Amino acid sequence: MKKRQLRWMKLDNAAKLYPAAKRRDWSNIFRLSVTLDEEIRPPLLQAALDSVIPRFPSIAVRVRRAMFWYYLEEIPRAPVVIPDHSYPLTHMPFDDILQCAFRVLYYKNRIAVEFFHAIADGNSGIIFLKTLAAEYLRLSSHIEIPCTQGVFDITEPPREEELADDFPKFSGRVKKSRSEETSFQLKGTPEENSFRNLLIAEIDAGEVLALARSHGATLTEFMVAVMISSFLELQEERVPESRRRPVKVLVPVNLRRLFPSVTLRNFVLYCMPGVDPQLGKYELDEIIKETHYQMSLDISAKKMASRIYANVKMEQMKVVRILPLFIKNFFMKLVYDLTGEKKSCITMSNLGVVKVPDEMEPHIERFGFTLGVQHTSPNNCGMISYGGKLYIEMIRSIKEPVLEQKFLLKLRDMGLHIKVESNYSHDQEVNSE
Amino acid sequence: MYCIKCGVELADSEDRCPLCGTTVYHPDIEKPNAEPLFPDNPPEPHYTVTRWGGLFILTSLFLLGLTMPLICDLSMNGGVTWSGVVMGAIGLAYVITVLPFWFKSPNPVVFVPIDFAACGLFLFYLNLCTGGNWFLKFALPTVGMVCVITTAVITLCRYLRRGYLFIFGGATILSGISVLVMEWLLNQTFGLHNKLVWSIYPFAAAILIGLLLLIIAVSPKLRASLQKKFFV
Numbered sequence: 001m002k003k004r005q006l007r008w009m010k011l012d013n014a015a016k017l018y019p020a021a022k023r024r025d026w027s028n029i030f031r032l033s034v035t036l037d038e039e040i041r042p043p044l045l046q047a048a049l050d051s052v053i054p055r056f057p058s059i060a061v062r063v064r065r066a067m068f069w070y071y072l073e074e075i076p077r078a079p080v081v082i083p084d085h086s087y088p089l090t091h092m093p094f095d096d097i098l099q100c101a102f103r104v105l106y107y108k109n110r111i112a113v114e115f116f117h118a119i120a121d122g123n124s125g126i127i128f129l130k131t132l133a134a135e136y137l138r139l140s141s142h143i144e145i146p147c148t149q150g151v152f153d154i155t156e157p158p159r160e161e162e163l164a165d166d167f168p169k170f171s172g173r174v175k176k177s178r179s180e181e182t183s184f185q186l187k188g189t190p191e192e193n194s195f196r197n198l199l200i201a202e203i204d205a206g207e208v209l210a211l212a213r214s215h216g217a218t219l220t221e222f223m224v225a226v227m228i229s230s231f232l233e234l235q236e237e238r239v240p241e242s243r244r245r246p247v248k249v250l251v252p253v254n255l256r257r258l259f260p261s262v263t264l265r266n267f268v269l270y271c272m273p274g275v276d277p278q279l280g281k282y283e284l285d286e287i288i289k290e291t292h293y294q295m296s297l298d299i300s301a302k303k304m305a306s307r308i309y310a311n312v313k314m315e316q317m318k319v320v321r322i323l324p325l326f327i328k329n330f331f332m333k334l335v336y337d338l339t340g341e342k343k344s345c346i347t348m349s350n351l352g353v354v355k356v357p358d359e360m361e362p363h364i365e366r367f368g369f370t371l372g373v374q375h376t377s378p379n380n381c382g383m384i385s386y387g388g389k390l391y392i393e394m395i396r397s398i399k400e401p402v403l404e405q406k407f408l409l410k411l412r413d414m415g416l417h418i419k420v421e422s423n424y425s426h427d428q429e430v431n432s433e
Numbered sequence: 434m435y436c437i438k439c440g441v442e443l444a445d446s447e448d449r450c451p452l453c454g455t456t457v458y459h460p461d462i463e464k465p466n467a468e469p470l471f472p473d474n475p476p477e478p479h480y481t482v483t484r485w486g487g488l489f490i491l492t493s494l495f496l497l498g499l500t501m502p503l504i505c506d507l508s509m510n511g512g513v514t515w516s517g518v519v520m521g522a523i524g525l526a527y528v529i530t531v532l533p534f535w536f537k538s539p540n541p542v543v544f545v546p547i548d549f550a551a552c553g554l555f556l557f558y559l560n561l562c563t564g565g566n567w568f569l570k571f572a573l574p575t576v577g578m579v580c581v582i583t584t585a586v587i588t589l590c591r592y593l594r595r596g597y598l599f600i601f602g603g604a605t606i607l608s609g610i611s612v613l614v615m616e617w618l619l620n621q622t623f624g625l626h627n628k629l630v631w632s633i634y635p636f637a638a639a640i641l642i643g644l645l646l647l648i649i650a651v652s653p654k655l656r657a658s659l660q661k662k663f664f665v
Contacts, residue, residue, distance in 0.1 A: 025479075083474060090476040107472050193475070199451050200470070201441075405439075405452045412440055421444035422451035423471040 007074040013167035014266040015118035020332035026375040033112035033368035040106040048135040055154040087196040124264035172305030180343040184245040188398030202419040205390040225288040230406035248274025250344035258301040271298035350383040549580035571622040602646030609639025
């Protein structure tokens with residue numbers, strides 16, 4: 001039998017940094033999960049995964065090295081589904097990424113997929129997860145699920161536009177980049193054995209949205225403002241006034257909302273709203289206004305196109321292209337280490353409201369979205385809404401839940417009802433300062 | 434249940450509030466059993482170079498270090514002359530630095546006497562090579578003395594896990610005495626002097642330090658006062 005030719009593709013513009021930025025004990029990964037109404041049966045999950053991966057040739061891939069760049073190569077068969085670990089986003093060694101750049105895990109009623117960021121962003125990841133969950137439900141509950149609301153038809157071949165790197169396509173004509181100041185970095189006692197503490201806060205999405213609107217902001221802007229306010233207080237407690245740095249939050253922007261793209265590759269940029277405490281003391285209302293105006297100004301198709309141009313131009317420079325991979329890696333890593341993680345205090349990514357076909361809804365309890373921590377900054381925050389609930393997933397690599405305390409208690413003080421769940425408060429002490 | 438301190442609702446799986454650590458307890462409500470958010474399934478530790486791989490590389494390097502001088506010596510002198518000393522030194526270094534790591538949890542109480550035994554053997558070989566008669570008279574008693582003191586300190590520290598001031602005080606005094614014995618052995622073996630000359634000074638210093646440690650050990654008040662002055 002003739003062996004199937006495996007598809008390969010270049011890394012997209014945003015993804016090029018991730019393999020270079022990796023470390024021996026860290027790589028940039030994120031996790032999406034779905035909790036069903038029944039215990040997961042691993043053989044069925046494996047069967048569902050086997051059926052789903054041919055539909056996603058840009059996600060079911062491994063990273064490979066070439067002379068000048070990394071590239072993605074389709075994997076011939078699905079990875080084996082594995083039981084979940086004690087914490088999310090356990091280290092994904094680069095040797096594993098060279099074999100398969102994502103993994104599928106299960107625990108009780110939950111299916112989770114952990115992606116190396118070079119292969120997908122949250123929006124394409126959620127399509128993959130919904131399609132996987134739909135296929136699993138077809139196999140386990142024998143229900144017919146229509147291919148709508150982001151559930152793909154796995155009998156269809158993948159479309160070329162889903163596999164395209166859309167950054168060059170929507171690049172502007174002028175370069176617009178702004179230099180960012182180094183921001184405040186929270187420090188704490190590192191967890192042993194790379195343990196990651198995860199705290200999930202569940203809030204009524206309608207209540208938060210109403211509160212955000214009453215302050216003249218969107219839900220994301222409001223949450224980002226509360227986060228900035230929390231960081232400002234933490235900095236006030238720890239750093240003398242003259243040495244206080246700007247507090248900024250990195251907010252990924254889904255470019256599919258600004259450009260007509262259906263790609264399943266990375267297609268996100270970011271904006272970085274924040275305030276500088278050297279300018280004076282900020283009240284929460286001021287921070288909300290600042291955040292609202294900064295984000296409104298930054299998130300426009302034209303501005304994003306000009307920033308895409310800056311990135312794409314760099315990648316297309318002939319001098320850069322002919323440099324061997326190890327030299328590129330050295331410089332990209334250097335730039336990433338010197339600047340990448342220090343420009344913001346935290347990443348806050350809101351994946352928005354997840355919708356599923358009506359037939360799936362009774363079988364799905366909730367969705368989850370966890371960002372991996374950066375190598376140096378210890379906290380990250382992912383948000384996702386489903387079934388009228390907003391889930392805020394706060395991960396940290398340090399022992400002290402100081403940021404979670406500040407952030408969630410601020411929300412509580414504003415009258416929101418918060419339910420919390422964690423992976424660390426069952427049999428161990430909680431180190432709070 | 435709600436955290437009485439933070440006011441947030443806690444999932445049924447929580448034993449403590451994940452924000453402040455307050456234990457979940459209500460005298461009238463029984464805490465429902467719920468599955469934890471994540472299983473108790475820590476990931477396998479990931480090593481890019483395994484312990485055995487690292488030891489294999491180190492052993493190979495030591496073997497290379499052993500064979501190179503041997504080959505040079507054989508090709509230049511047609512026999513083992515100076516290379517024996519080099520190989521002995523490399524072997525001794527291997528026994529001290531690498532050998533314990535072949536075991537999962539090497540016990541120093543076992544490996545310290547082994548190190549001293551290897552050291553003794555190496556000195557015995559040097560004695561034979563140089564045609565001297567100092568091994569039995571000087572080297573063996575000296576190595577034996579240091580071995581006994583070191584092993585005693587390590588054993589007591591490992592198994593008693595208390596009384597460190599007594600252990601180190603006693604060991605310092607014994608070390609001072611052993612320096613005296615060492616000079617006496619040197620004088621006897623090599624006929625240097627008829628009386629003790631230099632060893633008096635380290636002996637006096639060791640006795641003073643040792644006694645000081647013992648006094649601190651028996652006096653809780655002095656210990657507390659020193660702790661106050663010198664805490665780090």
